[in-house]
Amino acid sequence: QVQLVESGGGLVQAGGSLRLSCAASGRIFSTYRMAWFRQAPGKERQFVGVITASGGTIRYADSVKGRFAISRDNVRNMVYLQMNSLKPEDTAVYYCAANPTGRDSDPGSWGYWGQGTQVTVSS
Numbered sequence: 001q002v003q004l005v006e007s008g009g010g011l012v013q014a015g016g017s018l019r020l021s022c023a024a025s026g027r028i029f030s031t032y033r034m035a036w037f038r039q040a041p042g043k044e045r046q047f048v049g050v051i052t053a054s055g056g057t058i059r060y061a062d063s064v065k066g067r068f069a070i071s072r073d074n075v076r077n078m079v080y081l082q083m084n085s086l087k088p089e090d091t092a093v094y095y096c097a098a099n100p101t102g103r104d105s106d107p108g109s110w111g112y113w114g115q116g117t118q119v120t121v122s123s
Helices: none
Strands: 004-007 010-013 018-024 034-039 046-051 058-060 068-073 078-083 092-100 110-113 117-122
Touching: 004 092, 018 034, 018 092, 018 117, 034 068, 034 078, 046 068, 046 078, 046 092, 058 068, 078 092
Parallel strands: 010 117
Antiparallel strands: 004 018, 018 078, 034 046, 034 092, 046 058, 068 078, 092 110, 092 117
């Protein structure tokens, strides 16, 4: 069982930055692939990026590539999402997820989810 808690969301102006954190419980955190998703009002949950258990491989959605960066700290059981050059279209609730059983970009593949943190980017 894994519990995930996101934090760090807020209101920021376009062009600004935010750093989201995801705290994970569980002794086997270091074995899990971790991902970030986001969901805007009235839209489906969207893949943002994924990081492998060791942190050696990271993949991003095209919409955030070059602006967002995922990292993890397996000692502290933390995953981070650094968001730079934010745009109004980045406004969404951001979720971290753990332990996929299928395709990384499919929300249905992920077994554990946090409660989400709201990010609002004003123009």
